[in-house]
Amino acid sequence: MQRRRKKPPDGGDTVEKSLVIIDGNSLIFRAFYALPTTMTADDGTPTNAVYGFFSMLFNLTDTYHPGYLGVAFDKKGGTFRHGIYDAYKAGRRATPEDLLAQFPVLKNALARLGIATLELEGYEADDILGVMSAKAEQKGVRSYIVTGDRDALQLISDRSHVLITKKGVSDIEEFDREHLKEKWGIAPNQIVDMKSLMGDSSDNIPGIPGVGEKTALKLLAQYPTLDAIYENVEQMPKNKLREKIENNKDSAYLSYQLATIVRDAPVKESLEDLSFEGFDDAALREILREMSFHSLMKRRGLTEQERPRAEMIDVTDAAALSELCDKCIAEKKLALVYAGETVCLACGGEQDYRVTLNRSFFGDGISAREAVETVGRAASDPTVKKVCHGVKALRHLLAESG
Template identity: 35%
Template sequence: MSKLLLLDGHSLAYRAFYALPTDLATSSGTVTNAVYGFTSMLIKVVGDEHPDHLAVAFDTAAPTFRKEKDATYKAGRKETPDLFRAQLPLIHQVLETLAVPILEVPGVEADDVIGTLAVRGAKAGMDVIVVTGDRDSYQLVHDPHVRVLYNKRGVSDYALYDEAGIFERCGVTPAQYPDYAALRGDTSDNLPGVPGIGEKTAAKLISTYGALEGIFEHLDDLPPKQRQNLGEWRDQVFHNREMSVLRTDLDLDVDPDALRMGGWDPEVVRELFQQLEFRTLYPRLLEALGAEAAAAPEGETLDVEVSVARDAGAAVKVLAAIGKGSERVALEPVWSGTPGRSPLLGLGIASGDDAAFLPADLLGDAKAATALGGLVGEDGPPLVAHGAKELMHGISRAVGAEIASLSVDTAVMAYLLDPGAAPYDLEDLAARFLSLELRSPDREEGTLDLDGDATADGAGRRAVAILRLAVALEEALSARELAELYERVERPLVRVLARMEDAGVKVDREFLDGLRADLQAECDRLVAQIHAHAGEPFVVNSVPQLRAVLFDKLGLTPVKRTKTGPSTDADSLQKMAAQTPHPI
């Protein structure tokens, strides 16, 4: 069965805009939080659902038939933020570059376009998933062909609803949802609900009487205040329902089978993502679509001559020569394991295009250690690093000195420019901001170096790249008006965090050990009880085994289902506990 994915473009773009900070922008200052978030949403749902067909529907600026019926429809909404409106053309550009069909029909809303295509797709035997942040789409759910993937919050938190899921979520069936919404009202659409009737009461009334007509036929059966409010708001309630029902019969010249994916040019997409500075999204896109990456355009290879100190005397001379001026000095550590936690293997050092490498064992010499301490001390030159906090730990352990002259941490700067683009690898940043390739120009990829020269060469080259990257990132921070934030907050914070990590937190180990033992004993006792109630041992933390016991063996009724089966999350288990007398 082919799968059709229908996305509510405006709804998801709005969610993305308010989920991500508006300081998410390119180095030139173009705000891209909605574009980034929407593209991330698109990649996630495509990667999760693997559709054969895909389309995105958007609202248009033209008045809709609902607005013509009710001039106050959506009248209370705030003005669309300029920062959001400016990003809509970029979202369209992303979709067009990815060859994703865009649907816009004047006079109707995106929901109506989606509703019509959902019905057509279901009739054609397609598995249809509507992706939206608008609850009105709940009414479109129809087993087994039409489901709603609802964006609950942020850009990655979704719930997939079938008919049972809608009932569990709202207490009504999808077909009853417009009646339920009519009673509850929708302030975002300027459709007021009946006073005193919230979601639970609305669901109870619909469940009891079936529809609005049934409720108003039985007003005499209701409590006096409820009866009075419903009587007074009768016209508004039926108007609300009329406005809430989605069109599924539009005369669209669109065949769902024609909404096929594919046909995009990887190189064009790569160029657009580079322009938008979506560094992490392109690999995610390729993974989601199962596509092969186009060959990356080669950048300039950084060719640097790196001198290696072979003894302590040479190390002292290198440190003295590099540290005597006022120019910036970059330090690039080489670690034996986890950065900041493992011992140093050596240090790459650069000033201008001059680079050197100091093996860590030379730092055991008192004169070499003193020279390094002077280089990083208050009277030393301005220091540049990529991941300065980890470097501070390494220098402190190696020679007992504290870095006091930190000028630039390029990793922190990169974070300020794009908070969502971790892990801020130096190679990626050099390619993005400098068009630099950091691999050795003289060494074939994959060759094994036995004398350590490759390590020295790489560390020295990276140190030179850090110096160049610092200049590019400073310019980008200034363009984004983030330089003051970096200087006043982020740069001093690096040293504070390093000191905090060095000092650690004092704990009562004996108490914690005892607490752990008590908790483990309680867990063991509870597991034994669970096994006794189940009549067999099983791994309680195993979702498949837990499902087999609860639903297959004991015959308990699940309260919610996921794509893979009955839900066993904590919320579902707590609801089941309240609904079943079984002691498990």
């Protein structure tokens, strides 16, 4: 099998072994809503989300050259957060059926490529991202955490960057400590404090009613943590904001719990279980072809070469024709072309076979009756996949042969 890992942009010979860990739910949702739902495989299965996911995956592997690669998914059922707050994530829209149908398609494709998928009962994909990036940090491996959820910004460290997906399936913003500070004026460990104040409507985290992002950031600029805010609340001006903070302490600390990513969840996979040596070109070509992702095949340089013309072999006696039909039955493939004086057959290999029909008593070749009876064994076998050209003329031959 052929695998390829691109060299780093500077053209050097060595690649630092890094981890790319992906929030599969986040990316497949983004891809589904970014691309037209009219995209389908030949069997009618919707594929727009899978297409978008693979497009983003190729961008990530080409840019970050991971030595470890994994995709985390939410597992069906509740999580420990629902045990803390039963209204957690309440009110979310039902997942569209056309998207639900693509989850098993994507997971199957990743499995065929040898890319690890991770799920953990009672926890969310976010928690798996936190655990695996922590395992990477312990081994001195740089992590790139890919998600559309800003909660993951709390995972930023000297060796872990967070890649936030933005518009469409190609726009990604990379966050390290400096960029987070520049954009919001806070440190990674203040992300949870911010969420505990402002809440998160997408996850139905309550926060403190009436406190939005700007107010939360202003508070954290003066008091760096939620604890510090409540330790100093009596020194704050007596106004509506102070009243909101005082009256919603329980809600703020509940929100803190809900927003905190668990980095010691019992994820069984080790870093080595996520080892990635590049894509298996043969497997990738087959997957992309099955889903009619021709533009992705072209992008990866996996367009199929034109098949060389098959060698034509003449079959001149009934025994050889019988042996050929046995081969077609064994291969479960039969291609049949009738052209008046000849019948051409193939079993899916690199050779075609030609049978010249004998229509006179003394002529050379195989009689039409013998050809029909012998080829009929393969043609009538329900396990054999058949392709036929010249059906109308073939019916006349069958009639002539009784």
